[in-house]
Amino acid sequence: MNDMLPSYSNADTPRWGMVVDVNRCVGCQTCTVACKHANDTVPGVQWRRVLDVETGSFPDVERIFLVVGCQHCAEPPCVPVCPTGATEQRSDGIVTMDYDLCIGCASCAVACPYQARTIVHDKNFYYGEETIQEKVVSHDERLGVAQKCTFCVDRVDGGVDDGLTPGKDWKATPACSSSCIASAIKFGDFNDPNSEVSRLTADRNYFQMHAELGTNPQIKYLYETPSVPGRELDDTEMSDPALSISDNPLSGKPQTFWDLRAAMNFIMGGLGSGFILMTYLFYLTNNLTEKAMLNIFLVSGIIIAIGLFFVWLKIGRKLRAFYVVLKPQNSWMSREVYAVGVLYLAGFIDYLSPSNSIHLIIAVAALTFLYCQARILHSAKGIPTWRAPKIPWILVASGFYEGFGLLAIYSFIYPQSIPLPSILPVGGLVLAAINALLWRNYVMSLGDEGVGQNSQNLLLASTLKIQFISYLLPSMLAMIYLVWGNDLGWILAVAGTLVVVGSINWKILLITKACHQQGYAIAKFPQRGSGRYAAPKLAKVS
Numbered sequence: 001m002n003d004m005l006p007s008y009s010n011a012d013t014p015r016w017g018m019v020v021d022v023n024r025c026v027g028c029q030t031c032t033v034a035c036k037h038a039n040d041t042v043p044g045v046q047w048r049r050v051l052d053v054e055t056g057s058f059p060d061v062e063r064i065f066l067v068v069g070c071q072h073c074a075e076p077p078c079v080p081v082c083p084t085g086a087t088e089q090r091s092d093g094i095v096t097m098d099y100d101l102c103i104g105c106a107s108c109a110v111a112c113p114y115q116a117r118t119i120v121h122d123k124n125f126y127y128g129e130e131t132i133q134e135k136v137v138s139h140d141e142r143l144g145v146a147q148k149c150t151f152c153v154d155r156v157d158g159g160v161d162d163g164l165t166p167g168k169d170w171k172a173t174p175a176c177s178s179s180c181i182a183s184a185i186k187f188g189d190f191n192d193p194n195s196e197v198s199r200l201t202a203d204r205n206y207f208q209m210h211a212e213l214g215t216n217p218q219i220k221y222l223y224e225t226p227s228v229p230g231r232e233l234d235d236t237e238m239s240d241p242a243l244s245i246s247d248n249p250l251s252g253k254p255q256t257f258w259d260l261r262a263a264m265n266f267i268m269g270g271l272g273s274g275f276i277l278m279t280y281l282f283y284l285t286n287n288l289t290e291k292a293m294l295n296i297f298l299v300s301g302i303i304i305a306i307g308l309f310f311v312w313l314k315i316g317r318k319l320r321a322f323y324v325v326l327k328p329q330n331s332w333m334s335r336e337v338y339a340v341g342v343l344y345l346a347g348f349i350d351y352l353s354p355s356n357s358i359h360l361i362i363a364v365a366a367l368t369f370l371y372c373q374a375r376i377l378h379s380a381k382g383i384p385t386w387r388a389p390k391i392p393w394i395l396v397a398s399g400f401y402e403g404f405g406l407l408a409i410y411s412f413i414y415p416q417s418i419p420l421p422s423i424l425p426v427g428g429l430v431l432a433a434i435n436a437l438l439w440r441n442y443v444m445s446l447g448d449e450g451v452g453q454n455s456q457n458l459l460l461a462s463t464l465k466i467q468f469i470s471y472l473l474p475s476m477l478a479m480i481y482l483v484w485g486n487d488l489g490w491i492l493a494v495a496g497t498l499v500v501v502g503s504i505n506w507k508i509l510l511i512t513k514a515c516h517q518q519g520y521a522i523a524k525f526p527q528r529g530s531g532r533y534a535a536p537k538l539a540k541v542s
Helices: 030-039 107-111 132-136 153-161 175-179 196-203 260-284 290-314 318-325 332-352 356-378 391-413 423-444 453-484 486-512
Strands: 016-021 049-057 060-068 087-089 095-097 185-189 206-208 219-222
Touching (some): 030 049, 260 290, 260 356, 260 391, 260 423, 290 356, 356 391, 391 423, 423 486
Antiparallel strands (some): 016 185, 049 060
């Protein structure tokens, strides 16, 4: 996709955006068809959609149509998470895609709060087999990579270069706007006070979807007219129970971009890096030989490599995987790769010529890798359970706890390497308490963090099992060991196994099940339904 600006002067750089009048939209889907035709999207992919929203209960009911798609945010969360620079924001505000740079990691897709990203891995045809038309307009460069609305950027740029005005001249205007039969979708320059979009938003009230997330989306929804005022939402309309209904078009569905393969990266990454960190701390207390530590470093490196292999299996364009290093200045995924690169390089040197300084570098690299993984998940602004403020703390603390679990198992298998002093079970008890408290606070704060009812229900239903298997039972076993002594080393191994199994369980739950997308939101409704939602009667003219 062309990401070069047309011939604007710096002083005249526009800020392209849209205004959608929900009172005008009749739900005809002409814009969706025009978008599909203009952009040659394949079956199941629609960059511009219209939601049919019904709200209330008889007799107080209302129906409106809501145009959705990429919002071309002023602060787009999809841009900083991209590890390759495939997703960029131009100076005129349009968020573009470079299909030749994208690796299909889906970081942008889970970061988007507007469900505007799609990844297609296989060719699909409308009639089962490729038609002549589909062959002519085929876009193989879009397979396996993220795709989305770009405001028909080629039409906009070409029109400007030809002296046309986007928003006025249909050839220079996005297809959805130029085709709208009700003139409900307006496109234009928000930096031009004389443009129609600027006048509309200056004269009439509007809302921006999920404005509370700080994205400042540049699709602005008008919800009132001189004869149809706006109204506040009832508590029941956008409530968690209402949005948890599966056929509610506004409710967020579970994300499918990151599956078990992605979960494996967080699972194995936490285990491997945590094992390194706990081993290094144990080595510093003179309770572990250097040889044993180096062997554990080797095993940990293999564990991390397994997780990275699963990530490689997940990405859509596997041969471009090395592009992931291109954006360390903003992408936590890029930083993760640099951290693991340092870890492996230092580990290789340390194995050949051990030294305390290299041991420290390995430990720091492992901690950096663990923190980067935590921030990767937290950067997914489109998944409320992941963007919660406590998520980085939970993943980092869990890494140390998982390291304790593996160290306890290792001490049972190789008792000659670790003499099993009381510091190991005591450390496990402390880590169990910290992790249990973090998990409890996280689950209790889900409602305040805007997490939907569906994800809340899944996490709340599993919390008792998670707390018992992951924290309570291992703590009980550690205390038994402290009371009865070294002859029961197998008890610590069982405790460590429970720690590892429990961690795997909740990470799979969080990443593949309790992962509902943000969903859509309507901040204000027009007053035009029935019952108490009915439009006010116009005064009679005498």
